[in-house]
Amino acid sequence: MTKRASLIIKHFEKLGIYLNEEEEKKLKDTCLVNVGEYTCWVVNFFNNNPKFCVNKNWFQADSRQKPSINPRALDGPSNFEIYLIPFEEKLYFLHYIELREYAFKLEKNRDDWFNETWWTAEINSETDEFKWFGNEKYFPLKLFSLENLRKLPDVDDKELTEDKKYSSSTVVRRIRDTKVSKEIKVMYNYTCQICQESLKLDDVNYYAEAHHLKPLGGEHEGPDVKENIICVCPNHHVLLDNFALPLDLEKMDVHPDHNLSLEFINYNNKKVQETKRVKSDR
Numbered sequence: 001m002t003k004r005a006s007l008i009i010k011h012f013e014k015l016g017i018y019l020n021e022e023e024e025k026k027l028k029d030t031c032l033v034n035v036g037e038y039t040c041w042v043v044n045f046f047n048n049n050p051k052f053c054v055n056k057n058w059f060q061a062d063s064r065q066k067p068s069i070n071p072r073a074l075d076g077p078s079n080f081e082i083y084l085i086p087f088e089e090k091l092y093f094l095h096y097i098e099l100r101e102y103a104f105k106l107e108k109n110r111d112d113w114f115n116e117t118w119w120t121a122e123i124n125s126e127t128d129e130f131k132w133f134g135n136e137k138y139f140p141l142k143l144f145s146l147e148n149l150r151k152l153p154d155v156d157d158k159e160l161t162e163d164k165k166y167s168s169s170t171v172v173r174r175i176r177d178t179k180v181s182k183e184i185k186v187m188y189n190y191t192c193q194i195c196q197e198s199l200k201l202d203d204v205n206y207y208a209e210a211h212h213l214k215p216l217g218g219e220h221e222g223p224d225v226k227e228n229i230i231c232v233c234p235n236h237h238v239l240l241d242n243f244a245l246p247l248d249l250e251k252m253d254v255h256p257d258h259n260l261s262l263e264f265i266n267y268n269n270k271k272v273q274e275t276k277r278v279k280s281d282r
């Protein structure tokens with residue numbers, strides 16, 4: 001495990017990416033590392049049996065789950081977005097959405113494969129491609145670089161448009177964050193702006209949720225901008241999603257760099273009033 005991590009560190013340094021002590025330790029202990037906004041996981045490619053971790057839930061309609069590694073073997077959450085694949089002298093990477101597409105294109109013994117968590121692959125480093133073991137069709141692998149990472153499709157945007165199809169009567173819980181949502185959570189250090197609570201997952205990870213005051217989907221059509229987003233704990237998120245919590249800017253924690261819009265605070269408060277009225281009419 002350490003050997004793999006050291007190799008990644010060497011590859012990174014060649015690309016001008018330097019990890020601090022804490023990040024290096026995390027990589028060595030768990031084979032997970034954050035690059036930019038992505039959590040990356042190092043694939044075991046040091047024997048002749050290279051394996052990709054495949055999430056079975058991907059093959060159910062509408063599933064958006066990220067792949068995860070056996071949590072018992074690791075500390076803390078182990079979901080990741082990018083596969084880092086050191087192979088011979090090269091470092092490849094693969095976004096999980098791409099991998100999911102390729103997994104659907106498996107030609108042989110599909111049913112058998114779908115029961116496995118790990119899918120074995122064969123890499124051709126001359127053509128920079130891989131195929132699933134025993135299958136014939138090759139899929140492209142990209143060389144890891146910050147530039148190539150930036151070119152990744154914006155999964156969040158794509159999913160957002162799809163989320164808009166949900167009916168307005170359903171409260172849609174977005175497990176997956178938009179890019180802006182992530183920035184807000186980082187700005188607040190994963191601390192709830194309403195109660196100042198932050199949930200500790202382990203020594204390094206905290207948990208919070210991002211709430212769009214004027215929701216993105218349905219009848220609301222709110223924008224995905226920082227002015228419309230707040231960082232909250234799960235309890236306050238449920239109340240806000242149900243328009244059950246009026247907000248008072250004065251009583252909230254607002255970061256000086258966060259120009260939270262009064263327009264959206266008022267939108268929430270107006271909806272809270274309307275929701276109350278509907279309930280008392282019954």
Ligand SMILES: [Zn+2]
Binds near residue numbers: 197
């Ligand atoms: Zn809270």
